[in-house]
Amino acid sequence: MDIIYNEKRRIFKLDTAHTSYCIGIVDEENFLGHIYYGRKLANDDLAYLMRTEEAPFVPSRNNRDRASFLDSFPMEYTGSGLGDYREGTLSVRTVGGHTGVSLNYVSHKIYEGKPALDGLPAAYGTEGECKTLEILCEDSFLKLQIILLYTVFNDNDAITRSVKVINKGKDAVYLTKVLSASIDMDNEGYEMITLHGSWARERAIQCSPVMKGKQGVSSNRGESGHQVHPFMAWKSRTATQESGDVYGMHFIYSGNFMAQIELTQFDSMRAMMGINPENFCWKLEKNESFQAPEVVCVYSADGIGGMTRTLHDLYRKHLIRGEYRDKKRPILINNWEATYFEFDTEKLLEIARQASKLGIEMLVMDDGWFGHRSDDNTSLGDWIVNEDKIKGGLKYLVDEVNKLGMKFGIWLEPEMISPDSELYRAHPDWAIAIPGRTGSLSRNQYVLDLTRKEVRDHIYDMISAVLRSANIEYVKWDMNRQLSDIGSYGLPEDRQGEIFHRQALAVYELQERLTKDFPHILLENCSGGGARFDPGMLYYSPQIWCSDDTDAVERLAIQEGTAMIYPLSAMGAHVSDCPNHTVGRVTPFETRGYVALAGTFGYELDVTKIPEEDRKMIPEQVAMYHKYNDLVREGDYYRIASYAENHFYDCYEVVSKDKAEALVTYVQVLNRPNYHSRRIRIPGLAPERTYVIANPGDWPEIKQIEYTGETLHYAGINIPPLWGDFRARLIHFVEKKGM
Ligand code: GLA
Numbered sequence: 047m048d049i050i051y052n053e054k055r056r057i058f059k060l061d062t063a064h065t066s067y068c069i070g071i072v073d074e075e076n077f078l079g080h081i082y083y084g085r086k087l088a089n090d091d092l093a094y095l096m097r098t099e100e101a102p103f104v105p106s107r108n109n110r111d112r113a114s115f116l117d118s119f120p121m122e123y124t125g126s127g128l129g130d131y132r133e134g135t136l137s138v139r140t141v142g143g144h145t146g147v148s149l150n151y152v153s154h155k156i157y158e159g160k161p162a163l164d165g166l167p168a169a170y171g172t173e174g175e176c177k178t179l180e181i182l183c184e185d186s187f188l189k190l191q192i193i194l195l196y197t198v199f200n201d202n203d204a205i206t207r208s209v210k211v212i213n214k215g216k217d218a219v220y221l222t223k224v225l226s227a228s229i230d231m232d233n234e235g236y237e238m239i240t241l242h243g244s245w246a247r248e249r250a251i252q253c254s255p256v257m258k259g260k261q262g263v264s265s266n267r268g269e270s271g272h273q274v275h276p277f278m279a280w281k282s283r284t285a286t287q288e289s290g291d292v293y294g295m296h297f298i299y300s301g302n303f304m305a306q307i308e309l310t311q312f313d314s315m316r317a318m319m320g321i322n323p324e325n326f327c328w329k330l331e332k333n334e335s336f337q338a339p340e341v342v343c344v345y346s347a348d349g350i351g352g353m354t355r356t357l358h359d360l361y362r363k364h365l366i367r368g369e370y371r372d373k374k375r376p377i378l379i380n381n382w383e384a385t386y387f388e389f390d391t392e393k394l395l396e397i398a399r400q401a402s403k404l405g406i407e408m409l410v411m412d413d414g415w416f417g418h419r420s421d422d423n424t425s426l427g428d429w430i431v432n433e434d435k436i437k438g439g440l441k442y443l444v445d446e447v448n449k450l451g452m453k454f455g456i457w458l459e460p461e462m463i464s465p466d467s468e469l470y471r472a473h474p475d476w477a478i479a480i481p482g483r484t485g486s487l488s489r490n491q492y493v494l495d496l497t498r499k500e501v502r503d504h505i506y507d508m509i510s511a512v513l514r515s516a517n518i519e520y521v522k523w524d525m526n527r528q529l530s531d532i533g534s535y536g537l538p539e540d541r542q543g544e545i546f547h548r549q550a551l552a553v554y555e556l557q558e559r560l561t562k563d564f565p566h567i568l569l570e571n572c573s574g575g576g577a578r579f580d581p582g583m584l585y586y587s588p589q590i591w592c593s594d595d596t597d598a599v600e601r602l603a604i605q606e607g608t609a610m611i612y613p614l615s616a617m618g619a620h621v622s623d624c625p626n627h628t629v630g631r632v633t634p635f636e637t638r639g640y641v642a643l644a645g646t647f648g649y650e651l652d653v654t655k656i657p658e659e660d661r662k663m664i665p666e667q668v669a670m671y672h673k674y675n676d677l678v679r680e681g682d683y684y685r686i687a688s689y690a691e692n693h694f695y696d697c698y699e700v701v702s703k704d705k706a707e708a709l710v711t712y713v714q715v716l717n718r719p720n721y722h723s724r725r726i727r728i729p730g731l732a733p734e735r736t737y738v739i740a741n742p743g744d745w746p747e748i749k750q751i752e753y754t755g756e757t758l759h760y761a762g763i764n765i766p767p768l769w770g771d772f773r774a775r776l777i778h779f780v781e782k783k784g785m
Pocket of ligand 1: 413422526572573576
């Protein structure tokens with residue numbers, strides 16, 4: 047990894063182990079141009095790629111066509127309103143009501159390490175682990191400074207980028223758009239990949255050709271959302287899982303975002319990502335600064351899988367924090383699908399007693415333990431234990447669970463307020479609302495106005511008192527409605543456009559306090575399932591609940607889309623009861639276990655009520671988790687086949703970093719008559735080493751011979767059909783030692 051500036055050529059070159067990223071300064075006006083992003087290159091002079099020798103020329107050579115120049119030059123980061131008619135990344139409105147902003151290079155700094163971003167989640171790295179480039183640009187007319195930040199890492203191919211805007215003018219200025227990164231490049235027949243979904247159907251992969259015009263995804267829901275995801279990639283048409291050019295951008299942010307590719311008249315592309323400008327207007331007083339969140343950029347010459355593994359490693363080593371970052375997580379049992387709101391101390395203890403005997407390590411008490419909440423219509427905001435249900439109090443319950451040798455975890459939804467709550471009756475103005483307008487309820491609740499410090503402090507005091515009152519070792523932080531009716535009684539009228547972003551910053555502040563004050567608590571984020579599964583939340587919690595859909599078949603697609611960009615260690619996955627509560631499907635308990643094994647692993651069922659043969663299988667699943675979790679959590683992930691694509695079977699693999707073992711999960715969703723065995727290629731192992739199957743008894747029909755890594759990758763193995771639908775198997779390859 048390195049960052050160099052060639053003073054003669056006026057070119058910056060950022061290198062990771064396998065990629066290069068080049069930026070150039072051109073003309074007397076110091077325009078900053080994007081030159082190249084891709085495979086690692088030698089230090090050649092690539093300035094010609096900016097086409098400044100071609101018409102329309104740089105303004106110093108021909109100011110007659112200044113607008114045409116601005117409209118075609120590959121900008122490194124763009125202003126707006128002055129002649130570049132492509133969508134820009136920075137827009138302002140002055141107190142006089144004018145728009146128009148440009149940025150030109152002033153100076154730069156290159157240094158070891160990486161600065162933290164004020165109040166925001168961001169990748170981290172020490173001096174020696176990473177290097178940072180800061181480019182200071184300015185709009186000299188507005189006296190606005192723009193700092194572009196880039197970091198490269200010595201152990202990862204990602205490049206992180208962010209932007210800071212500082213007002214050096216004499217008046218306030220309104221920022222109406224501050225995206226975090228853009229990349230201008232020629233289109234080479236790219237296809238765009240985005241993630242889409244809905245409740246219980248999160249992160250389905252969609253791929254379509256990049257077309258003339260603008261295409262992308264965005265959220266205006268106050269969170270990243272079930273519906274879209276703050277990620278996009280573009281790949282060459284021939285790129286596959288394991289080969290070809292793939293570029294990705296992923297936003298370390300949990301609020302409104304936009305991710306867009308614009309294909310222009312000249313067949314050049316502008317990819318951009320940042321805070322959604324819709325409903326965004328930030329007043330920047332003189333000498334104040336605004337820090338935009340961080341974007342992770344990835345280039346992979348090794349297909350989608352290369353991008354996947356770069357992101358997994360970056361998040362495991364440079365984003366996720368805390369005690370559990372590199373640790374096996376306790377196997378939990380959550381009572382949500384077991385009891386919903388119908389539980390009391392005795393019921394929870396009954397579950398815990400059974401669960402502890404089976405090897406389950408933690409009981410999580412879900413929604414319904416506080417205020418007078420017996421359904422979802424009430425009590426959010428009243429974080430006081432309901433002792434009619436939790437008889438004997440919380441400490442008694444937790445102590446009893448601890449006596450069984452189990453940990454205890456609790457569910458919270460701190461950002462919300464029910465109209466039927468003591469809190470709302472005392473402070474109706476603490477809900478986000480437009481004064482005078484009837485607010486839109488969702489799940490019969492409003493969102494608390496966390497932009498106000500007194501609201502944040504009150505909620506934090508309440509939840510931290512609960513956490514201090516007993517030996518609580520896990521928190522599930524939920525968020526069950528999206529924002530609407532945007533208005534705050536705490537902000538002046540010219541700052542109402544700041545609410546969405548301030549709310550995201552407030553959630554970050556609360557979770558930062560929680561993780562600092564309770565460093566031993568394992569935090570799992572959640573939002574109506576997986577609506578806030580994003581890199582921003584991952585900075586605070588090492589795991590996130592993936593989806594409310596726990597059906598093993600539905601989960602295949604959900605977990606495929608999630609695992610494309612997130613490490614398996616982050617993916618909340620549980621075994622639940624059948625018929626499944628979301629789709630009514632009945633799948634073998636064994637298969638549910640294999641599918642949940644790809645994530646954090648746990649149970650979401652009433653262990654006292656499930657069939658005896660299922661219960662008997664739990665100790666085996668527990669043992670399987672303990673056996674494979676280090677590999678699953680830390681290994682390299684390869685997607686082998688996609689049920690979402692072939693509607694028939696699913697297959698993925700995790701290979702240990704030292705390539706000494708690999709775990710392949712195969713799920714035959716549907717059986718078909720007259721089918722011979724299916725060929726599966728197993729990539730990622732060391733080509734010259736020899737491997738054997740370590741669990742041959744699990745699938746005796748598979749040929750138990752010695753395989754080289756090369757054979758497994760290029761020739762593969764034959765997978766025999768399994769009898770029935772929804773059947774699954776694990777194949778564990780281990781290196782044959784002493785060869
Ligand atoms: C959300 C979560 C569920 C559960 C319920 C409780 O939907 O995703 O797991 O906690 O809330 O209300």
